[in-house]
Amino acid sequence: MTEAILLVGGMGTRLRPLTVHTPKPMLPVAGVPFLEHQLTRAREAGVDHVVLATSYRAEVFEEYFGDGSRIGIELEYVTEDEPLGTGGAIRNVADRLRSGADEPVLVFNGDILSGLDIAGLVRRHLRAGADVTLHLTRVEDPRAFGLVPTDDTGRVTAFLEKPERAEDIVTDQINAGCYVFRRSVIDAIPAGQVVSVERQTFPGLLASGAYLQGVVDETYWLDLGKPAAFVRGSCDLVLGKVDSPALPGPTGEALVLPGAQVEPGAELSGGTVVGAGARVAAGAVVEGSVLFDGAVVEGGAVVRASVIGREAVVGPRCVVDDAVVGDGAQLGEGNELRAGVRVWCDVKLPDCAVRFSSDQ
Numbered sequence: 354m355t356e357a358i359l360l361v362g363g364m365g366t367r368l369r370p371l372t373v374h375t376p377k378p379m380l381p382v383a384g385v386p387f388l389e390h391q392l393t394r395a396r397e398a399g400v401d402h403v404v405l406a407t408s409y410r411a412e413v414f415e416e417y418f419g420d421g422s423r424i425g426i427e428l429e430y431v432t433e434d435e436p437l438g439t440g441g442a443i444r445n446v447a448d449r450l451r452s453g454a455d456e457p458v459l460v461f462n463g464d465i466l467s468g469l470d471i472a473g474l475v476r477r478h479l480r481a482g483a484d485v486t487l488h489l490t491r492v493e494d495p496r497a498f499g500l501v502p503t504d505d506t507g508r509v510t511a512f513l514e515k516p517e518r519a520e521d522i523v524t525d526q527i528n529a530g531c532y533v534f535r536r537s538v539i540d541a542i543p544a545g546q547v548v549s550v551e552r553q554t555f556p557g558l559l560a561s562g563a564y565l566q567g568v569v570d571e572t573y574w575l576d577l578g579k580p581a582a583f584v585r586g587s588c589d590l591v592l593g594k595v596d597s598p599a600l601p602g603p604t605g606e607a608l609v610l611p612g613a614q615v616e617p618g619a620e621l622s623g624g625t626v627v628g629a630g631a632r633v634a635a636g637a638v639v640e641g642s643v644l645f646d647g648a649v650v651e652g653g654a655v656v657r658a659s660v661i662g663r664e665a666v667v668g669p670r671c672v673v674d675d676a677v678v679g680d681g682a683q684l685g686e687g688n689e690l691r692a693g694v695r696v697w698c699d700v701k702l703p704d705c706a707v708r709f710s711s712d713q
Contacts, residue, residue, distance in 0.1 A: 356452060357400045360442055361388065361463035362408030362433055367578045370679035370697045371660060376410045378463035379417065380583070381645060383590035384601040384608050384626055386417060387577065388463060389424065390590070393599040396426045398471035400459060404449045406442040408433040424599075440548030447539050454537040462530035466586045468572035468595050469531060478533040481507075483566040484558060485538060488531040490574040498527035499551060501567055509565040512556045526567065529574055538563070580677050580693070584658055587643050588624030607639075610646075619650075628663075642673075645680070659690075662698065672709075 365377030372380070378388040392403060403426055407414055411432040421428030431446040443460055452458050457475055469488055478486035487509065489501055500513040502524040516522045528551060538558070542548055559565055573595040577586045589595050593604030602608050607621035610628055615621065616635040623641030627633060631644045636652040647664040650656055654671040662680035667673055669686045676690035679698035687705040690696065694707070 355400065356402040356404070356450060357395055357459035357461065358404050358406060358443055358446055358450075359388070359391065359395075359461060359463055360406050360439060361414065362406055362411075362436065362442055363464070364409045365464075365578075368580060368583060370695060371580070371583070371662065371677060373698050374663075374680055376407075376413055377578070379413050381626070381628060381643070382466075382577070382583070382587045383597065384610055384628075385599050387466070387586075388414070388418075389599045390466070390597040391461065391463065392418075392421070392424055392426055392428075394597065395459070395461075395471060396424065397598055398475075400426065400471075402427045402429075402451065404429045404431060404446045406431055406433065406446050408436055408442075436547070437545075438547045438549045440542050440550035440554040441546055443534075443539055443550060444542035444544050444548065447542075447544075450536060450539070452536040454535075454540070456536050457533045458536050458539060460532045460534055464577050465530040466573070466575045466577055466590070466595060467529065467531065467570075468574070469529070469570050470572075471531075474531070474568055474570075475533050477568050478566065481566050482564065483533075484535050484563040485555070486533040486566045486568060487555075488529040489526045489567045489569045490529040491525045491569065491571060492527055493525070495522055495525050495527055500524050501526050501528050503567040503569075507566050507568065509555075509559060509567045512551070512559065526569060529570070530576070580660060580695075581658065581675065584641065584643055584660055587626055588641050591624035591626060651686075668704070 361378045365372035379386040415430050429449050502510050575586050577583045591608045607625045612629040613627040614632040618635035619633040620638045625639045626643050628644050628646035630646050631648045633650045634652040637650045637654045639656045642656045642659045644661045645663040648661040649666045651669040653669045654667045656673045659673045659676045661678045664681050665678045666683045668684045671684050672689045674691045677695040681699040682696045683701045685702050685704035688702050688707045689709045691709050
């Protein structure tokens with residue numbers, strides 16, 4: 354296995370305002386851009402050439418990673434002028450691939466945190482002689498996902514839309530967002546068209562008699578597309594629940610990056626990350642949260658299961674619980690943000706402007 358396509362063109366709308374200035378795969382997760390975790394895991398699996406299919410804020414990727422030599426992998430970038438869907442994006446980078454027609458190409462999405470044995474998936478693909486091998490995972494409630502049932506040999510038998518009724522749930526197996534393609538299958542996707550690999554390419558291949566193999570893997574898997582999952586994924590990396598060679602420090606209750614200031618008497622726990630140049634004042638409590646570079650949490654504030662954006666300020670005695678504070682926002686003293694509240698970038702809240710309780 355030598356090369357891969359990484360799909361990183363999405364706008365990350367479910368994570369706004371975090372993605373207003375930064376594409377989703379470049380948001381800091383456990384101290385580094387999430388994409389760095391994916392690339393270093395691919396490198397360890399034997400991948401040495403990756404083509405990034407970019408679109409939204411495409412320039413950010415190359416500005417940070419360059420040619421990839423810093424992390425030991427060769428990177429190329431292809432930018433879509435107009436969004437082409439997952440299948441269209443894969444086909445759009447095909448001319449940068451070096452694999453022969455029958456050789457494997459790894460394809461993965463830029464928002465999935467996984468403990469998958471990537472090299473093992475490729476070996477399974479080659480042994481089976483499959484046209485496409487899909488990484489599948491099991492979930493307790495599959496109603497929010499498309500279902501991918503397989504037979505006793507692992508051969509995919511159908512691609513089913515999100516089930517609307519309990520009786521429509523025929524399996525708990527879902528598409529986990531990582532595939533191995535036979536190169537010739539990629540070349541057969543229509544060029545220059547909007548194509549969904551999940552809704553068009555895979556069902557079409559199945560209908561034509563192609564061999565699609567599903568490999569069910571029960572290691573760690575998480576889609577980081579929503580704020581709660583984004584926070585959880587970062588914390589799980591810091592806590593050591595899933596491994597990454599890109600983690601910039603030891604696992605534990607907190608990861609404090611160089612240049613950050615945590616004053617005596619501040620409490621950090623639950624896999625919290627304190628970004629470079631950030632400050633947590635004495636008497637503040639930060640639990641299971643992500644503080645981006647330059648963020649400030651003042652004394653007496655409590656931050657739980659939340660994201661505090663770059664240069665944002667959480668004022669004294671604020672409570673931020675399951676919330677998102679955008680880059681540059683300022684929360685005056687005594688504000689309470691709970692239950693999925695999102696404060697947009699550069700917004701300034703006066704003291705006690707938002708409250709869930711009557712106590713001041």
